[in-house]
Amino acid sequence: MKCVILVAGHATRLEAELRADTSGKYASLVGIPKALLPGPDGRPILDQWWAAVNTASHISSDVYLVTNAEKYKHYERWATANGFPRQNIINDGTTSSTGGIGAIADLDLAIRSRSIDDDLLVVSGDMLFNPKSFDLDGVLQYFKARGGELSCYYAMHPGEDSTSRGILELNEDHQVTNFFEKPKPGTTTSRLASVVLYCFKRETLGLIRKFAEDAATTRRSLGHLMEALVKQTPVYGMKLPDHFGLIGAVGVKEYHQCLQAAQAERSGRSVGPIVRRAYARVGLMGNPSDGFFGKTISLAIRNYWAQATITPNDTLVLEPHPLNDPTEFGSLADLCGISKKEGYQGGLRLMQATCKKFFEFCSERGIAIARRNFRLKYDTNIPRQVGLAGSSAICTAVLKCLVAFFNLTQEDFPLPVQANFVLSVETQELGINAGLQDRVIQAYNGCVYMDFSKEIMDAQGYGHYEQLPVSKLPQFWLGYLADPSDSGKIHSNIRQRYNSGEEAVVSGMQQFAAFTDAARAAILSGQHNTLADLMDKNFDLRRQLYGDECLGEANLKMVAIARKHNSAVKFPGSGGAVVGLCRNSESMRALQEEFEANNFVFVKVIPRGQDEPHE
Template identity: 55%
Template sequence: MICILLVAGHGAVLEAQIKNDETGLYSHLTGIPKALLPGIGGKKILDFWWEAVNMRQLFTEVYLVTNADKYKHYERWATANDFPVENVVNDGSTTLEDRLGAVADLELAIRSRKLQDDIMVIAGDMLCADQNFDIAQVIRFFRSKPGELMIYYELEEGESSSSRGIVEVCPDTNRITGFLEKPQAGLTESRLASVVFYCIQKETLTHMSDFLSHKPEARDRTFGQFWEWLINEKQLDVFGMKLPTGFQLIGQVGLSDYTKWLTHYSTKKQDNPAKPITCRSYARVGLMGNPSDGFNGKTIAMSISNFWAEVTLVESQTLVLVPHPLNDPTEFGSLQDLFCISRKEGYLGGLRLLQATCKKFYQFCSKQGIALTKQNFTLKYDTNIPRQVGLAGSSAIVSATLKCLMKFYNITDNDLPKPIRANFILNVETDELFITAGLQDRVVQVYEGLIYMDFSRKLMEEQGYGDYVSLDMSDLPLFWLAYLSDPSDSGRIHSNIRQRWLAGEPVVLEAMRSFAELTDQARNLSLLRSAIQDRDWNRLAQLMDHNFELRRSVYTDESLGPGNLRMVQLAKQFGSAVKLPGSGGAVVGLCLDQARLVEMREAFQEAGCVFCILAPYNPTAMAVGGQR
């Protein structure tokens, strides 16, 4: 592949304003081409692009197309930066009036150098917020698509879409479905702006002479008009790839544009060179329907602030995953110490979750056409979620890691919508680590709060995810949680139910339908304001008890295990509604008689269980209070 950097523009406005600036602050920049103006950290704007594409394993040659007026500047730059001077192409123009036009400049380089390879073309005089992106990832994505490739970015708040070429992109295929050159307001809702950063197949290059023959005026030889012509008239397949960073100094800009963005990026880099990113995801309890989330059923679950997983990411020279001193032990006091810890904690800590999330994240972005920067980072995690009691501890670590990666790489909700994010987290665990899991935990940890989920087969097959609704969390009753201090492995309790469900066993199918019906009844309690105001928690308590008995009938006492049954029986002695909040090892209760709460707590503690009052996590309240 060959890369061509275009710097043949005549910056008439910027040059004139620098020349006429009365402050004298910019007199040393008089006559200097825009691409050779100082960028971030003292580097010239063109230096960043040259560093990005100066890779012999990717490009056989790199060319620079300039004009006669600024040729000597670029010749001197080439000599100083180990750029082959013979690859600097002079288009012969000296003013804006006698310019060739961007497409003609590209065609000149291809024709004069007799180039017969695929081409990457980049405007070398535009300023990118972070040019340390993975150029190899762009080329791999281009090779995977049967057509041309355009790079685009999402306009920042305040940027007008009428100042850019705007693309409309199919989110499923990455195909460019529309290109509008500086559209007027209302013509499109898209805020995805195209920049002069393209990959073009060698077969498509032959269309350039045809295009230019129809466009004798330089003002009509822009890339925007070229792409409109290719897409609309030639009906070529063109695909889009997103860079999650902004671009500036595009086209004819002035001194204020240059100084504003230079100051913005420089200050940003100096003031915040490596500020840590810390994200939390919370444990969840299933209040109704569990475990029907894995059986095309319905469920209600709630995130709780008592227990959480926290991941911290900080930029670093190399990519480092830090083992947790307790959950990922690599040093032991003795062989007996190793034996005891391994027997109680198992062999699989959280480090594998971090690694699998990072691997899947890169894979997702590559497939979705998102080019990531080549920044490295150090990841570490902490968690207080009890292990192996069905409170979604593993998925909380994955969820928090994903939040950090999205913030670090500026991946938005549009790039990775919440329903797809929940699927992503599930896939990390099931596809990469072969953890038995369903969608419920991941949905609650992505949406947060009290969530109703419908995983009906029709929804899952038609859109790939369920119907997720956030419920009102005001006036909730008192929920409590108890869990075994020495639980069995979370997930074993599912026994052979999935195989029986897949085989169509009537008793299992009927139980799953009943779970869904219970969930809908509970949802109605949450959604009907009158029921909440009347505090009809007796009905909710009955539904929770019924939920457990239904589960007990289909899973059997042997599968549930003596520890879980003992906790359920103990709760019932104190008149509390009770059910399993997850796959086993814990119970969640609804306490209607708070006068017996202290007595019940002591009874659970005497039985060797950990007991706590649940603190529901309300994301709306946290956002208002500024504590997210």
């Protein structure tokens, strides 16, 4: 792959204002080409581009610089001082903006004069960026992977004028569907601004040549080329992590504004820790049908949570949890006892798998994340192995930290996609038996009705999710085993039976979905007794499908105690806990006492609302 750096623009207005200044403040900048003006760190802007291109593993030694006759000597001196091959500087022969031939002609000149017949990276050498966070190799890898042309962009900041930039519109596959060069107001609602950083396939260079020959004198920018190319060949977009400031046709004031924006980008990152939580959940209705194209209602609860903390660091460090990921033991007997009770499945593997999948997700989706390392740790008070979604909570908290740390938005990572992502971490990376319900509620919070019907899942890749008002919920309670076994065993062979088409299982999952629709209506209408009856029916059907041996003696004992006190009860997850609704609130005290007398933990459920701020 070869590279062309364009620096042939004439800074007529900027240079005139520099010469007219009488304060002497800008005397040293008079006559300096735009790309050689000081950047945020005081070095010439072009130095940063040369360093980035020169160290990119996908670019050969053939890097060309296209300038004009007026500034040629400046760049020749710069090349000598910076190890740039002087023979690779191309002079377009122009001496003023009125005689300028335009960026398209300059690019065509480089292709023709150097007989370029290879994939080509094209950048503007007077573009400000943050070299500490910009990963050019990541851009080039994405270009190679997609197999089409590539146009890089960033999300414009509030107040930036979209009519002064090239604006992209993308489809779900990150293909550029429209490119508008300096669009008039009202042309598009997109705020995705193109930067002069393009990758072209070798096969496309002929189209560039033809456009250069046919282009009118008013359509000589690279943006006009991209407007035409998106209609002729696949062009993909890649989001860059930072603002890119272009020193185009600007004056002194705008130059300083670009510098200030770039300096803010370099220094404005949060240096303090970013903390995110994901909460335990209780499945109120429909589970376990979420893994079988069913419907569920789930509630995030404040009682228990997992928390991730991320801070900038020179190297990437994942901290093991002192209790959940022990590496030191009092003795072999101590190690043996802890391993028997808690197994080998701490949270460290969840953090590592989430980070791996996050990098892959961004690479596949055309999101160039910044080159920033971090220290990541987690904590959790979610009881283990009782089916309250403790593993997915750790993954979700870590994901939310990564999204915040790398300044991604919900447009980059929509909530339904976050839920699918966490599910893929657990099922694909770690082989954990799981469904979507837990990941959806931990992404959304609040109380969510979920429809996983096959038609919906096939059409959009995720379910239909509807927030239900937490204010309409009755007081639920939660009980769980103080010393649980592995909750994952509760699924038994139900998957095989479903896949084989066993009528009882298939119709049972459909019945769970029907219970969920009825429960949604009961919640919205405030019919709490109806909701309680549906919870009992949900458990009875589960017991019928799974059998008592699979459900386990301790779980059945909790159900029996609850029903003794006239409380509705069901499993909130895969086993090890029960969630209940007392038909008579006065019976809750006696229910709690009997649970605790039998060494079960009992708490009143505290819902976690949808719109509550991050802790």
